[in-house]
Amino acid sequence: MPETTNKKMKPFIRILTLALGSLICAVGINGYLRPLGLLSGGATGIAIIMNHLTSFNIGLIVFAINIPLFVLAAFKLKREFVIYSMINMTMFSTLLGVTGEVYKYIGVDDIMLSAIVGGVLNGIGMGITFRGRGSQGGMDIIAALIRKKWDISLGNALMGANLVIIGWGGTIFGIKSFLYTIIVLFISYNFLDKVQTTFETKKSVMIISEHPKEIGDALMANMNRAITYLNGEGGYSHLEKQIIYTIINPREVSKLKKIVNDHDPKAFISVFETNEVRGYRFKERFI
Structure with missing residues (x-):
């Protein structure tokens, strides 16, 4: 009986883990990165740019970008990973939408401090998400495909996949934002790999x-x-x-x-x- 109960609890615990990772990412993005024109890379990076240009809700933009990527993932990745990633992507998009004003309470004007704190939170959140065996969609899906084919670290795969996006962001927000975004991504993906491998070492x-x-x-x-x-x-x-x-x-x-x-x-x-x-x-x- 206890073993049966444990099996029933696993999906619930897993979804809670994914929700925690998404919440930490959302707070890092909306609290420290987006207000100062810093990007997080991936679909969220594109969403930050589109939000700046159109004022559309960032959560809805992330959700729309992810639809074709999940269609691709359905054919290439494990079904379990895709299902939980879809659940997490929905939670992440929702949390991005509802925490849009959190910077008013926790944000700081120092761009370097924002890059560091935002990068750390984003990396920890992504790491927890991958530890929960899911993703936030977007470039996480691309990175999972790359890692499956070439067996490189998730951090390196994501960093490479995001170069075009942060270059585009640099043309919108300026060279200063571009350079600080590189710092954000470097910190994020280092923390992602640390969290991802901590319990596997x-x-x-x-x-x-x-x-x-x-x-x-x-x-x-x-x-x-x-x-x-x-x-x-x-x-x-x-x-x-x-x-x-x-x-x-x-x-x-x-x-x-x-x-x-x-x-x-x-x-x-x-x-x-x-x-x-x-x-x-x-x-x-x-x-």
């Missing part, structure tokens, strides 16, 4: 010990992790050695060190960060 570990079998058996028994024995040779002694290689979660590092220390206090341990792992017992990124 793993630790690769190599252990050199005089007791490899004992340590290896203990790691498999107590941590439920697969290990691999690599053949090595001591550079000074020229003695053959077995090197233990495994991948663990960051929170498991201290437990691994204790297990190794219990069997061989003199063991050599090397721990380094691994940004993506695919295969046995590790889930592949959704996009």
Whole structure:
């Protein structure tokens, strides 16, 4: 019964996650970027320009731009991703529309401060949205298609896809806005990648010990992790050695060190960060 309840709650929790990401993005855009002529890139960047030229509601513009992109996504991307992205895009468009005046309460006149704060909020919001396995539509759809084909980071894909849009924005708002928008995008997509990979980062570990079998058996028994024995040779002694290689979660590092220390206090341990792992017992990124 608890497992069934948990499965039923997952879509609800996921939609709440997407809503949180969209709200943070909307506040960043309407509170700090749009009032000073700064863009966020993608469909929202186009919407900011169109809103400036026509005064149409920015949320409605975003919704209209996304319709053909979602038609494309329906044929190229996973159905689940497209459905949740459509739900999120609707929420995002609505939140952009209703928070249009939020700059009156939280906005600042300093363009650099606005670029930094707006970029951070926009990046965190997008990161949370992708963590919720959805998108805001627009260039997020294009970036997902690019990443699916070439396996590059979402931040880099989005940055490349937005060059034309921020160039157009520069002709409308001026060179100063163009240069500050580059800062906004750089900050946003760095934070996007940080949030996107924070909970996916793993630790690769190599252990050199005089007791490899004992340590290896203990790691498999107590941590439920697969290990691999690599053949090595001591550079000074020229003695053959077995090197233990495994991948663990960051929170498991201290437990691994204790297990190794219990069997061989003199063991050599090397721990380094691994940004993506695919295969046995590790889930592949959704996009």
